[in-house]
Amino acid sequence: MSNFNHKIEQVKDYFNHGNYHLGIRRLIDCALDTQNTDFFKMILNALEKQELKEDHEQLKTDAFDLIEKMGLYAIQPNAVNTNQKLISVNNLSKQYKGSQFKISPLSFELNYGQIVGLVGENGNGKTTLLKLLTKDLEPDSGSIHYHIEHKQNYDLRSQLVYIPQRVPRWYGSLMDNLQLTLAYHGIKGDDNLLWVEMIIARLGLRPYKHLGWDRISSGYRTRFELAKSLLRRPKIMLLDEPLSNLDIISQQTILQDLKFLAESHSQPFGLVLSSQQLYEVEKISDLVIFLKQGTPQYQYKQNEDSHLHLIFEIETECERDVILDVFSMLKVKDIHFNGGVYVIHFDENTQQKDVYNCIGQKDLKLNYIRNITHSSRRFFIQS
Numbered sequence: 056m057s058n059f060n061h062k063i064e065q066v067k068d069y070f071n072h073g074n075y076h077l078g079i080r081r082l083i084d085c086a087l088d089t090q091n092t093d094f095f096k097m098i099l100n101a102l103e104k105q106e107l108k109e110d111h112e113q114l115k116t117d118a119f120d121l122i123e124k125m126g127l128y129a130i131q132p133n134a135v136n137t138n139q140k141l142i143s144v145n146n147l148s149k150q151y152k153g154s155q156f157k158i159s160p161l162s163f164e165l166n167y168g169q170i171v172g173l174v175g176e177n178g179n180g181k182t183t184l185l186k187l188l189t190k191d192l193e194p195d196s197g198s199i200h201y202h203i204e205h206k207q208n209y210d211l212r213s214q215l216v217y218i219p220q221r222v223p224r225w226y227g228s229l230m231d232n233l234q235l236t237l238a239y240h241g242i243k244g245d246d247n248l249l250w251v252e253m254i255i256a257r258l259g260l261r262p263y264k265h266l267g268w269d270r271i272s273s274g275y276r277t278r279f280e281l282a283k284s285l286l287r288r289p290k291i292m293l294l295d296e297p298l299s300n301l302d303i304i305s306q307q308t309i310l311q312d313l314k315f316l317a318e319s320h321s322q323p324f325g326l327v328l329s330s331q332q333l334y335e336v337e338k339i340s341d342l343v344i345f346l347k348q349g350t351p352q353y354q355y356k357q358n359e360d361s362h363l364h365l366i367f368e369i370e371t372e373c374e375r376d377v378i379l380d381v382f383s384m385l386k387v388k389d390i391h392f393n394g395g396v397y398v399i400h401f402d403e404n405t406q407q408k409d410v411y412n413c414i415g416q417k418d419l420k421l422n423y424i425r426n427i428t429h430s431s432r433r434f435f436i437q438s
Contacts, residue, residue, distance in 0.1 A: 172340030
């Protein structure tokens with residue numbers, strides 16, 4: 056089954072299980088992959104009917120009708136090899152004049168469809184690294200190689216989008232600004248309107264499309280900036296703290312959407328984003344880089360085979376002696392209380408199932424439990 060057909064089957068599954076919100080977002084993704092404006096019109100028509108009269112069954116019927124048509128559509132094979140590199144960073148270093156702070160030698164690669172998550176506390180080099188990647192700053196040593204065809208920096212910047220933490224003010228309506236952005240990039244007339252409407256729908260901006268800067272929240276301003284960036288069809292997106300103005304549900308939704316959109320069949324891109332929201336970013340990143348005082352303390356690739364000892368974070372009302380008794384059958388290397396939770400280090404031979412078995416057998420009362428073995432959270436705890 057092709058990647059596109061797999062997406063189609065996922066959409067069916069979402070609607071069959073009543074997950075209409077995610078279903079329509081993924082249906083829009085499939086339509087965008089085809090780049091067929093007839094499908095755009097069908098989706099927008101279905102959304103308008105849904106807004107007039109909330110009828111999930113009708114929405115599902117319309118969605119399945121569109122799915123059937125898209126399933127017959129001969130989508131062109133993706134011309135982009137998603138294993139193709141976009142950026143190669145080799146031993147990058149940067150120090151500000153008159154300051155002790157520096158980005159220590161750092162190396163990583165970014166491919167199409169991949170996400171690199173930069174995590175760490177404020178003032179530890181995340182924004183500096185992003186500005187090096189945008190060429191707003193020049194490194195003192197090392198190199199950044201862009202595997203994008205370009206003759207000069209202007210050609211490169213046209214394929215690279217940087218979204219700062221503070222979105223610059225715009226004037227006029229959200230809709231007018233997005234249409235202007237797309238017209239500047241050569242798409243006008245009916246196609247301009249349809250593409251803008253689709254991106255607005257994809258990012259949940261339809262209720263706000265005729266509003267201006269002063270009438271929407273900072274979180275939706277961030278979504279507007281993402282919409283504007285996506286209309287430019289970038290190959291690389293660099294986002295500086297895009298989650299800072301969002302509630303936890305919106306954070307999860309935006310990150311999930313960025314992952315989906317980066318893996319687009321016809322318009323994939325690579326993404327580097329910085330954030331202090333460790334768990335949310337780590338869940339969707341292919342590579343996590345933890346920076347502390349400019350030094351990469353930790354780099355972890357998803358699905359990487361590693362042999363780290365288990366570390367669990369547990370919140371419970373129980374005392375330390377009770378915790379030690381629960382895990383008395385296991386070899387506990389270290390246990391300490393940090394920020395309202397216990398952090399427990401087990402030896403290299405302990406498996407995750409052993410920890411859960413002990414908890415179940417002793418009926419330990421928990422508020423929450425999390426395996427942080429591969430999370431940069433463990434570095435915050437030790438600091």
